[in-house]
Structure formats: structure tokens, C-alpha cells
Amino acid sequence: MKTVALVAGRGALPPMLVRAVKAQGHRICVVNLKGHNDAPIEPPEVDAATTLPVGAIGKALKFLEAQGAEEVLFAGNVDKTVWYRDLRPDLQALKLITNLPDGGDDRILRALTDMLEAKGFPVGAPVDWLPDCLAPTGHLAGPEASAEVVGDMEFGLRIAKGVGALEIGQTVVVCRGCVVAVEAVEGTDAMIARAGMLAKKGAVVVKAIKPQQDRRLDVPTVGVETLAAMKEAGLRWLALEAGCLILEPERFRAQAKALKIGVYGR
């Protein structure tokens, strides 16, 4: 048995991880990020918990020490507006930020990870706790695609890998050999909505893992919300690189079937 600490943002992933860590017989303590969940995760659901604002790194470190955390996991979405607008960094956070090159949450997270590991808190990969949630290859859910759509999935995966290598984003929409939309900072759902207005029926949403991605920090993730955004936009095909994370996979597959959205792993 070891003690795992989870820094929990918004969405379905943190509760999934709590269940997975407990199911495997370990202690789990949680740092809820303030303002990122209507219902923070608290005992008795977990062994210990605190709620801290983004930027309160000093207090978070004290909590990890007091709990004797042996592995730290980061999971769930963090509002980008916090990084850019509402961040109130404490002394530890300031030390981190002042040594950073410019340019986005990825670099902040990587610096934070390095700092934690230097202080003796190894950072783990959430996906290692959720092997049943990783997209395999082949037909995963919903209707089966035509050869033409499968061709677009291959094309889109190549484009998404190229876009990821440029550190732009993880997701693209393609249609008959054309790139309809590329995700940058607007987020997947806004990009899907735009693509729905621009694309023909057969368009495919493709999510890929950046070649240089740190899998401890940000694995491309889909869930029922992704399917809802696609349905709203009129997009019917989703391709995931193998290894992407599917939140609540059983519910996801049932929803894909209900919404008639075909999902493939590549």
C-alpha cells in the first residue's frame, strides 16, 4: 500500500482516478483546485483532502508532506483563464514562474513537475491507473465507417500528429482530404462547433497524442461531452490515436451508439 496524492481539476477524470487508486488498495489524498468543481472530493470518499486555489503551491507542498505522498497525479481540466487572469501565486509559485520561459500552461506544468520530483514527490501518469480507459485500435463504438471515412481517419491522424509536433494542439477536423479546422487555444468543443458550420456531413474529428507529450501531464481525452459537442455540431465520426483516454468508457460507448457517432482507434 502506498499514499497517492491527486491534484484534481474539473471533470470526470479525478473521481475515476480516486476509484481506481482505492480499488487497487492504496491510500488516496486529494488537493481540490478551488473553483474547479461544484462538489470537491472529500472524506470519507478519500483518506484526506484539502481545497486550495491555483497558485497556492506552498500550501500544497505542506499537504503532500503531511500526508506522506509517495506519488502525485495531476488530473482534470484547469481553466486557462486562471493561468492568464486570476492567478495569485504564493512564494513557491513565484519562484517557479519567474524562472519560466513564456508560453503556456504546458511549460508551467512541466516546471511544477520538475520541482515536485526534486522535492521527493514522484509524479505519476494517471493513464497507468486506468488501463481499461485507453483507446485500442479498431472500431470502438457506434456505426461502422465507409472506406472513404476510414481514409480520412488516416489522413487526419497524419495531420494531427504534424499539428501536435508543432505544439499547436491535439485535435483536427478533416473531410475528404481537406483540413477543415485545427484546434489551438480555443479548445476542442469550440473547434468542433466551428467545424460543424464549415464541413460536409462526412467530416471526421481526429485526436492524436503529441509526439513530445509528457504522458504524466496531458493525455488527449474524450468523454460523453465530446460526443455531445459533436452531435450538436452535426459531426458523426471520431478517430482517436491508440492510447488516448476515454472517460467512463462504458457510458461513452452507450452514448456513441445512441447518438449514432462512429468511434475508431487508430
Next chain:
Amino acid sequence: MKTVALVAGRGALPPMLVRAVKAQGHRICVVNLKGHNDAPIEPPEVDAATTLPVGAIGKALKFLEAQGAEEVLFAGNVDKTVWYRDLRPDLQALKLITNLPDGGDDRILRALTDMLEAKGFPVGAPVDWLPDCLAPTGHLAGPEASAEVVGDMEFGLRIAKGVGALEIGQTVVVCRGCVVAVEAVEGTDAMIARAGMLAKKGAVVVKAIKPQQDRRLDVPTVGVETLAAMKEAGLRWLALEAGCLILEPERFRAQAKALKIGVYGR
């Protein structure tokens, strides 16, 4: 003296080319694309003209033959909705289209160019007629940029080249080492509007030439409309790869100064 034929879409470029060809002492005849200009270009402004719908390639060929065209130029925007929704191809256009792989106007234009050249009508590059309109390197117009913004221009050019190599689009918006938005089929102005909602003040619009671009068919182009879209979006910096086309360059520079938008060639 030779006879130049211009296939004219929407915007300021076709009239600029007419003036340039006439100023250099040549005959110019024009195929106006139907529905693409409130005022088609007609004699006495040019030596001969016809107005044809997109897709009437047979009639266009007859016009080129009758006029003895020795060089054909394509210039001006063509509504993408025409390709996808309203195209009524004649027999010649059908021959062209049925031999095409899927995937967008670039391939259609390339096939059309090949067909014209095979029939003895060489296709020229509009930019060769407009040497004064090509972006040089250095500060071109408006306020001068800080070192930080110049750094983002270099970064953005590298990203835009990568995006172009993937055949996605020509334009990106970057801010402090982050990619804010990437243009795919939505068009530059829509992408600029989105970036304005997502980016901080210092963001830079960057336009680059695709590595594999056919310069006879589609050179990245900016004009006063680009500046107006940037002003509307609150974006203040524009970087162009050297060789991009600036429509009405004197008016463009005056407008950049008036709107306080700094423009650089890289």
C-alpha cells in the same frame, strides 16, 4: 506586345493586374467569373471581356482561342461555396473533375492549369506582373515592434511554414510563444476575429508561403481588408513572409499607419 488573358475573381487584385499589363504595353482580355464582382471588368477598360459562370470551361477555352491568348493569369478570390454547392460544370469541366482526387480547390486549380498548358495556353504568375507589391523584409508600415513581438514573428513564421507544409492554411496567430489560432477553411478574417477573442494584446498575425505553393495560383495576399479585420479584432501586429502580395501597397501603408497596426516582412 502579347495578349494576356485574365480570369478574374473577386477583390482588388484583378483591376491591379489589368492596369499593370496595360502599363507594360500588352493586350489584356478578361474572363469575369459570374457573381464574383458587382462591376465586371469590360471594354474600354480592357481590350475584350466576357462573363462566364465558374464551371463554363468550354466557353472560356473558346474565348481564349478567339482572343489568341498567349498567357493566362488567375487572380482574385473565388467563393468556395461555388466549388462545393453551386458548381454547374460543362463537358470540359466534367472531364477535368472526374479525373481528380478529392479534396479542394487547390487540386482543381492545378488540374485546370495543366489542362490549359496542354492546350497551348501557358499560365503565368500574377506576382511577376506586380513586383512593387511583393513584401520585402524589414519594417513595412505602422508602429515599430518590440524585441518580444519580433521574437513572436520569428516563432509564428516557423509555425506558419509547418502548417503550410501540412497543406492546412497560410495564416496563424501567435502570442508569447503560444499558437492562438490556425487558419484552415474558415478563411483569414474569421480566424483573425477568433484570435482577437482568445489572445492577449501583443498577439501577431503571421502569413507565410506554403513550401509547395504553386505561385501562379495562390500567393498569400493582404490588403486594407486584412487591416480592417485586425483592427476590429484588436490585433496590432502583422508579419508577412517576404514574397507575399500586398494589394494597393500605398493605400495599405497609409491605412496601417492610421489604424496603428505594425507590419513587418520576414
